[in-house]
Amino acid sequence: MKLIDFWREESVRFDAILFDIDGTLVYGPQPIPGAAEFLALLRRDGTPFFFLTNDGDHTRRQKSGFLNRAGIEAAESEVISCLSVLPELARRRGWDRGTLFQVGRVGDTGGLKLERDLAGLEQCCGVLMGEGNYDWRTSWEALTGFFRRHxxxxxxxxxxxTCWPNAVTGGIGIGAGGQARCIRLLLHEMGTDIEPIYLGKPCTAIYDFAAEQLGMAERSRILCIGDSLASDIRGANNSGMYSGLVLTGITSREQAEQARGEYRPRLVFESV
Ligand SMILES: [Mg+2]
Incomplete structure (x- = not known):
């Protein structure tokens, strides 16, 4: 069944939808068939929704631009990225009083002070791990030394x-999380244990932020649609929202049927 057909019958059960983007609404620069039509239906009915993305290396404006160019109408204000939770977290933890060292490319950080020159790393109060092209070897060696000292x-x-599907090459890209865990492992083998602080899906912070933006206390009436069991489905389930998997991305029907516990989607759709 397609989500749009389910929604025509069952929309009364839900107040809002949170959409994953890649593999759910688009595949690279191509729209997934039916995505634009479903969003048009939600707009017509006044159903609130957000695009929830773990893409932290583009700004929300850039991300909405990608969607628009793929034929999916999206406003910057409708995008919630994994970085959306950072400014408030930084304020609470006091990171906003210092400078964070930025690795690779990052999107909107709400005016936090960032340093990109490795010469200034030592004075930084922490590290913000982005993605994109950067000299990973030089950076990782510097970061390893930094965290051994601090x-x-x-x-x-x-x-x-860990990784993301690269629609351009057909292969995979190594995500910031995968890179961070490599650095953590290197440090562990050298006798220093650190614990990265993750912000995006499946961590609950991004779902808490989205629920706050929606102004909705009843989490189980927020439907979360995505293509990843480990990210979209686990995150929705652990945050008390209602999970729905689409089979247009990285998960096969067999994997969906075998999923258990927090990985198990409450609904499965062929596509949006
Ligand atoms: Mg996805």
Missing amino acids: PDRPFIVPNPD
Whole structure:
């Protein structure tokens, strides 16, 4: 069944929808068939929704631009990224009083002070792990030394993903989460243990932020649609929202049927 057909019958059960983007609404620059029509239906009915993305290396404006170019109408204000939770977290933890070292590319950080020159790393109060092209070897060696000297300084990782499907090459890209865990393993083998602070899906912070934006206390009436069991489904289930998997991305029907516990989707759709 397609989500739009389910929604025509069952929409009364829900107040809002949170959409994953890649593999759910688009695949790279191509729209997934039916996505634009379903969003048009929600707009017509006044159903609130957000696009929830673990892409922390583009701004929300850039991300809405990608969607628009793929034929999916999206406003910047409708995008919640894994970085959306950072400004408030930084304020609470006091990171906003110092400078964070930025690795790779990051999107909106709400005016936090960032340093990109490795010469300034030592003075930074923590590290913010982005993605994109950067000299990973030089950076990782510097970061390893930094965290051996300062294991208590925060290692902030907006995107916890191990990898992501690269629609351009057909292969995979290594996500910031995968890179952070490599650095953590290197440090562990050298006798220093650090724990990265993850912000995006499946961590509950991004779902709490979205629920706050929606102004909805009843989490079980927020439907979360995505293509990843480990990210979208687990995150929705653990945050008390209602999970729905689409089979247009990285998960097969067999994997969906075998999923258990927090990984198990409450609904499965062929597509949006
Ligand atoms: Mg996805």
